[in-house]
Amino acid sequence: MKIHEYQAKDILARYGIPVQPGKVAYTPEEAEAIARELGGPVVVKAQVYVGGRGKAGGVKFGRTPEEARAVASQILGMDIKGLKVEKVLVTSMVDIAEEYYMGIIIDRKSQAPVIMVSRAGGMDIEEVAATTPEKIIKYPIDMRTGLRPFEARTILARAGLPSQVIAKGSTILTALARAFIECDANTAEINPLVLTRDGQVQAADAKIVIDDNGLYRQQEYASWAEQEESNPLEFRAKQEGLTYVKLDGDVGIIGNGAGLVMTTLDMVARSGGRPANFLDIGGGAKAEVMEKALRFVASDPDVKGILVNIFGGITRGEEVARGVIQAQAHLPEGMPIVVRLSGTGAEEGKAMLKDAGLEWGRDMREGAQKIVAAIQALN
Amino acid sequence: MSILMDEHTRVIVTGITGREGRYHTRNMLNAGTRLVGGVTPGKGGQEVEGLPVFDTVEQAIAATGANAACIFVPPAGAADSIMECASAGIKLIVCITENIPVIDMTRAILVVREHGATLIGPNCPGMCTPGLGKIGIIPYGIFQPGPVGFISRSGTATYEVVSLLTEAGIGQSTCIGIGGDPIIGSTFVDYLKQFEADSQTKVVVMCGEIGGSDEEDAAEFIKSSMKKPVVAFISGRTAPAGKRMGHAGAIISGNTGTAQGKVAALQAAGVPVADTIFDIPTLVQEALARIS
Numbered sequence: 001m002k003i004h005e006y007q008a009k010d011i012l013a014r015y016g017i018p019v020q021p022g023k024v025a026y027t028p029e030e031a032e033a034i035a036r037e038l039g040g041p042v043v044v045k046a047q048v049y050v051g052g053r054g055k056a057g058g059v060k061f062g063r064t065p066e067e068a069r070a071v072a073s074q075i076l077g078m079d080i081k082g083l084k085v086e087k088v089l090v091t092s093m094v095d096i097a098e099e100y101y102m103g104i105i106i107d108r109k110s111q112a113p114v115i116m117v118s119r120a121g122g123m124d125i126e127e128v129a130a131t132t133p134e135k136i137i138k139y140p141i142d143m144r145t146g147l148r149p150f151e152a153r154t155i156l157a158r159a160g161l162p163s164q165v166i167a168k169g170s171t172i173l174t175a176l177a178r179a180f181i182e183c184d185a186n187t188a189e190i191n192p193l194v195l196t197r198d199g200q201v202q203a204a205d206a207k208i209v210i211d212d213n214g215l216y217r218q219q220e221y222a223s224w225a226e227q228e229e230s231n232p233l234e235f236r237a238k239q240e241g242l243t244y245v246k247l248d249g250d251v252g253i254i255g256n257g258a259g260l261v262m263t264t265l266d267m268v269a270r271s272g273g274r275p276a277n278f279l280d281i282g283g284g285a286k287a288e289v290m291e292k293a294l295r296f297v298a299s300d301p302d303v304k305g306i307l308v309n310i311f312g313g314i315t316r317g318e319e320v321a322r323g324v325i326q327a328q329a330h331l332p333e334g335m336p337i338v339v340r341l342s343g344t345g346a347e348e349g350k351a352m353l354k355d356a357g358l359e360w361g362r363d364m365r366e367g368a369q370k371i372v373a374a375i376q377a378l379n
Numbered sequence: 380m381s382i383l384m385d386e387h388t389r390v391i392v393t394g395i396t397g398r399e400g401r402y403h404t405r406n407m408l409n410a411g412t413r414l415v416g417g418v419t420p421g422k423g424g425q426e427v428e429g430l431p432v433f434d435t436v437e438q439a440i441a442a443t444g445a446n447a448a449c450i451f452v453p454p455a456g457a458a459d460s461i462m463e464c465a466s467a468g469i470k471l472i473v474c475i476t477e478n479i480p481v482i483d484m485t486r487a488i489l490v491v492r493e494h495g496a497t498l499i500g501p502n503c504p505g506m507c508t509p510g511l512g513k514i515g516i517i518p519y520g521i522f523q524p525g526p527v528g529f530i531s532r533s534g535t536a537t538y539e540v541v542s543l544l545t546e547a548g549i550g551q552s553t554c555i556g557i558g559g560d561p562i563i564g565s566t567f568v569d570y571l572k573q574f575e576a577d578s579q580t581k582v583v584v585m586c587g588e589i590g591g592s593d594e595e596d597a598a599e600f601i602k603s604s605m606k607k608p609v610v611a612f613i614s615g616r617t618a619p620a621g622k623r624m625g626h627a628g629a630i631i632s633g634n635t636g637t638a639q640g641k642v643a644a645l646q647a648a649g650v651p652v653a654d655t656i657f658d659i660p661t662l663v664q665e666a667l668a669r670i671s
Binding site: 113 | 402454455478479480481482484485486488489516517518521531532533534535536537538539542559561562586588589591592593614615616617618619622623624625626627628629633634654655656657
């Protein structure tokens with residue numbers, strides 16, 4: 001689950017990491033009031049769940065409270081990569097001497113959280129990694145002990161951070177490691193970590209992504225959930241508990257099991273069709289789940305026909321067939337549906353579909369070919 | 380011969396009194412798996428499908444001599460169950476549970492390694508050796524004993540491909556679903572090694588998917604250390620970057636984890652990669668023909 005910069009900074013502050021003072025504004029008037037309260041020049045930053053806000057014009061300076069209000073009114077309501085800006089963070093401007101990068105991710109190879117620190121702060125770290133990987137120091141956290149202070153100092157020194165940053169910076173890094181582990185994060189980033197002209201070290205920007213699987217024990221952060229995706233269908237699917245990804249074609253796809261659904265997408269593409277979505281109903285789905293999934297996929301205006309591909313294990317063919325038949329009355333008229341059933345209860349399910357006059361495919365390939373042909377026949 | 384399981388394998392089920400635990404305990408018994416008991420804290424002394432239930436894994440091992448475990452414990456306690464099994468001396472741990480917090484897995488993995496146990500999963504369908512039984516939830520009826528070692532990151536896609544092989548008259552030695560999570564106990568390379576050494580296995584089929592670089596590592600290993608032929612399939616060729624395709628681990632980040640990259644790495648290692656799953660049986664037959 002993504003959270004906003006101001007929320008990430010709130011978490012960091014709880015762990016004793018210095019961040020610039022600031023508050024969230026929902027209107028230009030609020031932005032002006034916050035700027036007045038802070039005193040001095042401010043930065044007004046769009047709070048949306050995407051990177052590259054600065055390039056998109058979502059980060060602006062205000063030298064006076066009036067100017068803060070003016071730039072806030074430009075940023076609020078702005079569209080950044082499909083997401084509408086509904087709030088801005090107003091923070092004091094810092095006098096930056098140097099910028100660094102500090103981040104932690106879950107690394108699949110080392111099967112541990114891995115720290116990354118670089119002197120090249122403020123830039124996209126993936127770009128740094130691609131062009132000058134030697135500038136990034138990587139270091140896995142030993143989960144038996146957590147990150148110890150000496151390790152943090154060693155990492156910063158290896159990254160070439162100046163002596164005056166080592167003590168403060170290593171306190172920040174150990175705190176970041178603790179926050180990462182305790183908050184069930186799978187990404188935590190301070191970019192940039194800044195050294196100010198008066199010798200302070202603080203987080204000027206922050207990004208934290210919380211592991212969805214840890215949300216059950218991170219109730220407060222779970223309550224921060226907002227629409228993450230620019231696509232409203234994906235947002236609605238999440239609310240309805242469906243594992244769904246929107247794609248750009250016109251063939252709706254439903255299956256059980258992530259690998260099987262992915263394989264089905266590939267098969268439809270191979271048969272000359274273009275998948276409109278990925279939808280995994282998971283294991284052991286009942287008729288009601290099948291019905292909900294079908295009605296959901298059909299509600300996508302891009303979808304012209306739907307392929308249902310089920311390999312029954314715990315999922316039963318009769319349940320799938322019943323769900324498809326129940327959904328039929330609610331689907332747009334004439335929308336072709338092809339169902340392919342295999343495994344547990346497939347024969348019973350096929351008989352039910354046949355009685356209801358529905359198409360089915362013998363195997364995944366035939367199912368894919370049939371739905372692609374049916375959609376082409378519509379045009 | 381086959382890998383992982385043999386006639387000495389004695390399996391306990393943790394989370395045996397739950398709905399999934401009970402259901403799959405019955406299925407595993409029907410498949411002929413040598414199940415010897417189960418564990419649910421607080422339910423010691425009960426029975427499930429005629430098997431004794433214990434409060435702890437330690438008690439279960441003492442009473443039954445168990446050396447393998449199948450975990451159906453819900454996500455909040457699953458990593459703890461993995462660590463309990465490894466610490467108590469279980470050598471083969473299969474974790475079916477999906478949605479385990481990843482930070483819990485970073486701890487559990489350390490305990491598994493420390494005790495020299497093998498962990499399959501989590502978020503996996505388990506493993507199966509036709510003729511001997513299965514540990515996990517793979518439908519047993521689709522298998523027949525034979526020469527193909529099978530490794531896959533997914534569940535239902537595995538069933539699909541195994542069915543195609545069986546329909547084509549090609550049996551399997553052992554099948555392992557390694558799991559769809561970013562942190563899993565064992566990967567392609569672990570089982571490629573074992574299949575290379577297994578006398579029953581003549582050809583290995585590996586089904587990968589987008590995300591991570593385990594398939595690239597496998598390609599490297601095949602090129603440097605394998606004599607037996609390998610046939611591969613990669614799903615997610617149509618998946619967009621940056622989107623999680625159902626499995627927590629199935630995501631293309633930046634340029635890493637693409638299907639195209641994996642296909643290219645495998646082909647460069649001399650591995651034929653099937654265009655669609657329907658091409659897999661033919662590629663396997665060709666490989667078998669070349670050997671004999």
